Amino acid sequence: MAYSAKVGPSILSSDLSQLGRECERMMECGADYLHLDVMDGHFVPNLTFGHPMVECLRRSIGPDPFFDMHMMVSRPEQWVKPMAAAGANQYTFHLEATTNPGNLIKEIRESGMKVGLAIKPGTTVEELAPWAGQIDMALVMTVEPGFGGQKFMEDMMPKVSWLRSQFPSLDIEVDGGVGPDSIHRCAEAGANMIVSGSAVVSSDDPRSVIALLKNVVIEAIQKRSLDR
Numbered sequence: 737m738a739y740s741a742k743v744g745p746s747i748l749s750s751d752l753s754q755l756g757r758e759c760e761r762m763m764e765c766g767a768d769y770l771h772l773d774v775m776d777g778h779f780v781p782n783l784t785f786g787h788p789m790v791e792c793l794r795r796s797i798g799p800d801p802f803f804d805m806h807m808m809v810s811r812p813e814q815w816v817k818p819m820a821a822a823g824a825n826q827y828t829f830h831l832e833a834t835t836n837p838g839n840l841i842k843e844i845r846e847s848g849m850k851v852g853l854a855i856k857p858g859t860t861v862e863e864l865a866p867w868a869g870q871i872d873m874a875l876v877m878t879v880e881p882g883f884g885g886q887k888f889m890e891d892m893m894p895k896v897s898w899l900r901s902q903f904p905s906l907d908i909e910v911d912g913g914v915g916p917d918s919i920h921r922c923a924e925a926g927a928n929m930i931v932s933g934s935a936v937v938s939s940d941d942p943r944s945v946i947a948l949l950k951n952v953v954i955e956a957i958q959k960r961s962l963d964r
């Protein structure tokens with residue numbers, strides 16, 4: 737069992753005029769990584785930021801925080817090299833956005849980044865499975881991508897359970913509506929990388945929320961290893 741529990745706040749719901757400070761605040765509160773949501777207004781009906789912002793963030797907060805780029809964009813091939821140059825660590829693209837996932841996986845690796853592969857709620861996990869052996873992380877979306885603060889879709893959990901049963905050491909991330917109310921279901925299903933936006937960022941005590949999310953996942957991982 738090679739995977740470990742990690743919590744990555746999504747800064748989508750934070751004060752975007754203070755993005756660098758918000759990222760630092762999340763790391764100070766115990767975040768393991770930062771989940772940065774890139775939206776192009778085409779793949780999803782919302783617009784955020786691109787590689788120039790990532791470059792500024794990297795310069796401002798230093799080399800250490802791990803940047804997981806959630807690329808909600810129509811042509812993910814276009815931004816691989818600019819994101820690598822800007823200091824991204826992991827490039828998570830959507831399976832629905834490309835006709836050639838194999839080539840894109842290769843390009844991401846050649847650019848020196850880790851590879852994440854995301855699926856929207858309407859995409860089956862069987863469609864992701866052929867690529868699972870070539871990626872570092874599978875992202876199971878638990879809302880329709882595009883906006884923070886939506887309701888967690890519990891009916892996505894069978895996808896996570898199936899992936900965990902088939903790929904025991906794969907990093908599996910959940911994203912959308914994840915917080916203290918939904919973390920138990922994510923952890924029991926087998927997710928180990930937890931994205932949480934509004935539940936962490938809008939809390940008066942983000943440190944406690946991050947610790948709670950992480951502890952639930954640690955306990956589930958321990959239980960799974962005892963059951964084996």
Ligand SMILES: O=C(CO)[C@H](O)[C@H](O)COP(=O)(O)O
Nearest residue numbers: 881882884885912913933934
């Ligand atoms: O990718 C996303 C939306 O498309 C965000 O990462 C996600 O929604 C996180 O925010 P919240 O926890 O508030 O749902």
Ligand SMILES: [Fe+2]
Nearest residue numbers: 746773806911
């Ligand atoms: Fe995201």
